[in-house]
Amino acid sequence: MFLAAAPLSELLSFGDKGYLDELMWGAFATLQISFLGYAFGCLLGLFGAIGKLSGSSFTKNILGGYTTLFRAIPELVLIMLIYYAGTNGLNQLLMSLGFEPIQINQLLAAVFVLGFVQGAYSTEVLRAAILAVPIGQVEAAKAYGMSSYQQFRRVVLPAMLPYAIPGLANLWLNITKDSALIAVIGSSELANVTRIAAGGSKLYLVFYLLAALIYLVISMVSDQFFAWLERRVRRGQPKLA
Amino acid sequence: MNWEWLPHYIPLLIHGLYLTLVLLVSSVVIGGILAVPIGLVQVTGPWYLKLPAKAFCSFIRGTPLLIQLWLIYYGIGSLFPGIPGIRTSFLWPILREGFYYAVLAFSLSFAGYEGEVMRGAFLGVPRGELEAARAIGMSPWKVLMRVWLPRAVRLVLPTLAGEIVGQLKSTPLAFTVTVMDLMGARAKISSDTYIMYEPLIFIAIIYMILTFFITRAFNYLERLVPQRR
Amino acid sequence: MRITKRMLLAAVAAATMISATPAFADIKFGVDISPYPPFTSQDASGKIVGWEADFMDALCAEMKEKCAFEPTAWDGIIPALTSKKFDGILSSMSVTPERMKTISYSRIYYNSAAVIIGPKSDDKDFSPEHLAGKTIGVQGATTHANYLEKYYKPKGAEIKSYAGQDEVNADLTAGRVDYIMADGVTLSAYLASEAGACCEQKGAVPIDVDILGAGVGVGIRKEDTAFMDKVNAAIGSLSDKGFFEENTKKWGLEGKLILPKDMK
Numbered sequence: 001m002f003l004a005a006a007p008l009s010e011l012l013s014f015g016d017k018g019y020l021d022e023l024m025w026g027a028f029a030t031l032q033i034s035f036l037g038y039a040f041g042c043l044l045g046l047f048g049a050i051g052k053l054s055g056s057s058f059t060k061n062i063l064g065g066y067t068t069l070f071r072a073i074p075e076l077v078l079i080m081l082i083y084y085a086g087t088n089g090l091n092q093l094l095m096s097l098g099f100e101p102i103q104i105n106q107l108l109a110a111v112f113v114l115g116f117v118q119g120a121y122s123t124e125v126l127r128a129a130i131l132a133v134p135i136g137q138v139e140a141a142k143a144y145g146m147s148s149y150q151q152f153r154r155v156v157l158p159a160m161l162p163y164a165i166p167g168l169a170n171l172w173l174n175i176t177k178d179s180a181l182i183a184v185i186g187s188s189e190l191a192n193v194t195r196i197a198a199g200g201s202k203l204y205l206v207f208y209l210l211a212a213l214i215y216l217v218i219s220m221v222s223d224q225f226f227a228w229l230e231r232r233v234r235r236g237q238p239k240l241a
Numbered sequence: 242m243n244w245e246w247l248p249h250y251i252p253l254l255i256h257g258l259y260l261t262l263v264l265l266v267s268s269v270v271i272g273g274i275l276a277v278p279i280g281l282v283q284v285t286g287p288w289y290l291k292l293p294a295k296a297f298c299s300f301i302r303g304t305p306l307l308i309q310l311w312l313i314y315y316g317i318g319s320l321f322p323g324i325p326g327i328r329t330s331f332l333w334p335i336l337r338e339g340f341y342y343a344v345l346a347f348s349l350s351f352a353g354y355e356g357e358v359m360r361g362a363f364l365g366v367p368r369g370e371l372e373a374a375r376a377i378g379m380s381p382w383k384v385l386m387r388v389w390l391p392r393a394v395r396l397v398l399p400t401l402a403g404e405i406v407g408q409l410k411s412t413p414l415a416f417t418v419t420v421m422d423l424m425g426a427r428a429k430i431s432s433d434t435y436i437m438y439e440p441l442i443f444i445a446i447i448y449m450i451l452t453f454f455i456t457r458a459f460n461y462l463e464r465l466v467p468q469r470r
Numbered sequence: 471m472r473i474t475k476r477m478l479l480a481a482v483a484a485a486t487m488i489s490a491t492p493a494f495a496d497i498k499f500g501v502d503i504s505p506y507p508p509f510t511s512q513d514a515s516g517k518i519v520g521w522e523a524d525f526m527d528a529l530c531a532e533m534k535e536k537c538a539f540e541p542t543a544w545d546g547i548i549p550a551l552t553s554k555k556f557d558g559i560l561s562s563m564s565v566t567p568e569r570m571k572t573i574s575y576s577r578i579y580y581n582s583a584a585v586i587i588g589p590k591s592d593d594k595d596f597s598p599e600h601l602a603g604k605t606i607g608v609q610g611a612t613t614h615a616n617y618l619e620k621y622y623k624p625k626g627a628e629i630k631s632y633a634g635q636d637e638v639n640a641d642l643t644a645g646r647v648d649y650i651m652a653d654g655v656t657l658s659a660y661l662a663s664e665a666g667a668c669c670e671q672k673g674a675v676p677i678d679v680d681i682l683g684a685g686v687g688v689g690i691r692k693e694d695t696a697f698m699d700k701v702n703a704a705i706g707s708l709s710d711k712g713f714f715e716e717n718t719k720k721w722g723l724e725g726k727l728i729l730p731k732d733m734k
Contacts, residue, residue: 011514022516035482072452073445074410076424081441084546088553106540106555173302180305184417184633186503186543191307196512199505199636202665204319208312212304219303315637318644322668328645337605337646339630419630419641428545429631432611433619435572437549 011201019197019207026193027214029107033189034176036111041118041175042168048123049130050152063123070120076181082113083185110182110189118175125167129160161233169226176218190214246434247443250426257426258447260340264412264422267344269405272351277390279352280359294356301353306411310346314339314418339418347415351408358400362393398466402459406452423447496536498556499526499688503541504609504634507659508721509562510539521721525579526560528713529688532704543633545611548572551689557697558690562653564613564683574692576701578685579714581728583674584614585654587642587661596649596672602626607638607647613682614651620681622651643668651675655726685733705730 012020048067051059070078087109133156141155183191194211198204279297282290301309317336321327327336335341366389374388416425427440501518505511509522518539530537540556551559551573558576565575586596586606593600602625608615610631618629630647632638635656641647643665650657654674660666675682688705690698708714709730718727 019514022514025516069449072406072449074413074424074448076413077441077445077448080546081438081445084441084549084553085438087555091554106542109555177305180307181414183307184543185546186541188503188541191305191311192503194308195311195634196503196505198315199634199640200512200514202319202640204640205312205316208308208316212300212308212312215305215308216300216303220299315640318640318646321644321646322665339646417633419632425631428610432545432615432631435548435568437546 011197011203012206019193019201022193022197023190023207023210023214026188026190027218029188029193030176030179030190031218033107033110033114033182033187034172034179037114037118037179038172038175040111040115041171042122042126044115044119045122045126048119049126052123052127053130067120067123070117071124075117075178076184078117079113079178079181080185082116083109086113086116106187110179110187114175114178114182117178118171121171121174122168125171126160126164129164129167130156132163133159158233162230165226165230165233169222169230172222172226173219176215176222180215243436243439246430246436246439250430253421253426253429254423254443254447257421257423257444260415260420260422260425261409261412261451264340264343264347264415264420265405265409268347268351268412269408271344271348272408273355275348275352276355276359279356280361280363280393281385283356283360284363298353298356298360301350302357306346306350307414307417309350310343310414310418313346314342317342339415339420342418343412343415343420347408347411350411351404354407355397355404358397358404359393362396363389365396366392395466398459398463402456405459406455409448409451409455497530497533497558498538498540499558499560500542500547500550500556501539501559501561502544502547502634504544505636506562506656508723509656512541521717521723522560522562524717524720525708525713528708528717529560529701529704532707533700544609545633547611548689551691554691557694558688558701560688562656562686563689565685565687566613566616566683567680568616569683569689572692573689574698575687575689576698577705577730578687578733579705579730581685581733582726583654584617584651584677584682585657585674586649586651586672587657587669588649588672589668590670594672596675598622598625598627601649604628604648605630605646607632607641607650609633609635609638609652612652614653617675617678617681618651620678621675639665642666655723658726685728 011018048063052063052067055063137155137159138151141151146154179189180191182189183195186192190211194207198207201207279294282294283298286294321336327333370388370392371384374384379387412422413424415422416428419425421429423444427444430440431437501510501522506520508520510518510520513519518541523539526537526539539560542550542555544561547559547561547563548569550556559573563569563575565578569575588596598621601622605628606618606622607630608618610633615629615631618627623629630641632641635652638647638650638652639657639660642650649672654671657666657671661669661671688701690701714727714729714731718724718729
């Protein structure tokens, strides 16, 4: 019933008596939420960047408002607002359209929230990257008679990737750390799981250090991945300074 | 929209704003001062200073601030029962308040990120200027104080506004360790009145206004500092 | 190369679909994510166990539904209910007139005393005047927090508010707060543990039904009247079957809880 002081080895094991398997599930949930939120955020960012660069002034204003707002307000406040108000708003929208309100899974809500916040930042990163593509390449594509979509997909997109990757790598690291903020609204990702494990076992130092280690491993592996990705994407491009 | 709660809670919000600003300023100042040696030592330093500094920055930048904060607050707190007499010691007023843990965690975090930035800045100062300083006989300390550091800080200035805004946006985490900053005030208002959205929107606006003032202040400062193009 | 890229993408997509949470239960009950033994706490295998966990299982067996817990942050649990993140709140939530403005409640399924605990000493006085200048820890957004606000804060006590009851307990063990006020049953679980060996119960606070509530009920959205009737009927039949007494005995809480049978 109440947790007596179990031996350390037991608490740190996998299986029913130990917290390690919960920690691993928590880490997995963190990666899941981060990855899906990041993908959603990059997608939003892509549309946002294109909209900001070639949209009507109305679109530009809306997008400008979105990016300014989301980058000026603390992520924690945004996460709470979107989680409580956003999902409510979504359901209101669905109900007004005649659909049944859906029960939004906590995982999905977290993804939605983080993605929206990331979208604002990635809009700026992608916009800067697209602007950095040498205009000559775009003009050449136009001269060939490519449609806008073809221009984008065949010339702009591959060319802007090397410029985008450092910024996008930073955003990925940010989102893996911001996913910990979701703990404040009560989800079962790594930070919360650690809080429960630490509280249940009273081994605060051990578990928080363990969680820090897991995040560190995630960030180091990510660093390596993005370094490899940048090298790959830079193939055939003129070297920077 | 329900704003009736607002007049009643103004003192609480003002106190919360005050605490937020104190958290921001103290963590930026302490973290900033710490960042200089942390960055410098990674450029010059003997290996026994360089490696810990590098490890510190990697740790800070690789782990979420929330975990760092909880590690410090609950981790250190869990040691207290094992230290007899701690409650009568002179440190107790500090050790028992969540506020100081928040200042510590935020300062270390700022130091970790800015240490990396300062490292880049120290590397970015043109070699020629340093060599010239040494050539006219300045001691290493004088070179640092009169040439290297000021030039590095000038390189960093344009990004400083963004870094400070970033730090402002980290301060809400303090409410998870009983600090009644703006976010803590909001938590209290929401739990007293059961109103969820309006207090959140209100403090979001306050944070936006603070961000606006910070960026404006730094734009002004940038104009004061001569930049040779 | 293209094949492996697609395979990689498919593998990643599949991995993102895996969820550690149980697949769709028909009814979800919101519960405080922080442990609140012996009513609800997460054991080392990740399952929620406790007096209330057993109560939920029995309730759902009565209602012939499949149910699951949805852990969520306590201070947002009512907005989460009203925005349909789950169907009910089953987390030792007291029924108060203030809360009934936003949500409605099933019948009360238990009641217990609110107490104040502090370090072991000869000083057993816990009146508001005596605690002036002391720090009292409490979980935020609870009836206990409101009680302290009304009676203890005006007399000069400092109130520290935490997100979860276990954090309050941890800070009493660490000494960062001088006293805690919370439900007597969950605090006796704390006092019985190693961390709580420092402290003892000072006494039960004078009752204020408006602030502390008349007992604990299942929180339900105001418009879900059909669901409410179902839950009430289930509680009624569980009470008739003697479930509450049995459950209380199982968890060793005899004498500490006031149960529906005694409330009639």
